[in-house]
Amino acid sequence: MDFVTLAAFTLAYAIAVIVPGPGVAAVVARALGGGFKAGFFMVLGILAGDLIYLVFAVFGLAAVATWFGQAFTLIRWAGAAYLLYIAWTFWSARPGKEQIGARAPETPLRTFLSGFALTLGNPKTIVFYLALLPTLLPLDRPVTALAFTELVIIVTVVLLAVGCAYAALAAAAREFFRSPKALSRLNKSAALMMASAAVFIVIRE
16 A cells, blocks of 8 residues: 555554543553553453454455344453453452552453453444545455555554553553552542443443
8 A cells, every 4th residue: 555545544543542442441440450461461452353353344344243243242241241340359459559450360361352352342443444444445356465464564553552552651650659548549440440441332332
């Protein structure tokens, strides 16, 4: 693709990622609860879901998402339920200098799958691609391997950069507060963000 097309897609995608939504809320909440590493694995899960939706849109597989609509609804509800569980563990955690977040440690795989389910359960992602890509790409004919690779690289770099920035800022805030009272407020803030993300993906049509 030419430079102007790539620049336009990069700008539009960056704006969509930067604007706070359920994904950003989940990353910040996980970083507040478990530090940068936890937030990073959440970002990786969100990225994996984004790339799947990109494949759907680019190769005309949006019909698959529509055909298996019930499955995507189940994924959305499962992701929301898991986020609510994490929110509860944050809210009920007993703060101490050694801990901010859920009492039961989250494995990287579970955190990754949580971010993955969050993205697959958010139809805004595929709607974004379906609305944007036809204005940039001639989808009425096969997309070249080079063009697809360029899109994948842009999505990967932008989402990792923005997601990791949010996670780093949240992790820094986590280390800044030390008093039990401040830690309790951080836990409850993380719980509210997780719960808000869960509600958003359930009511989002």
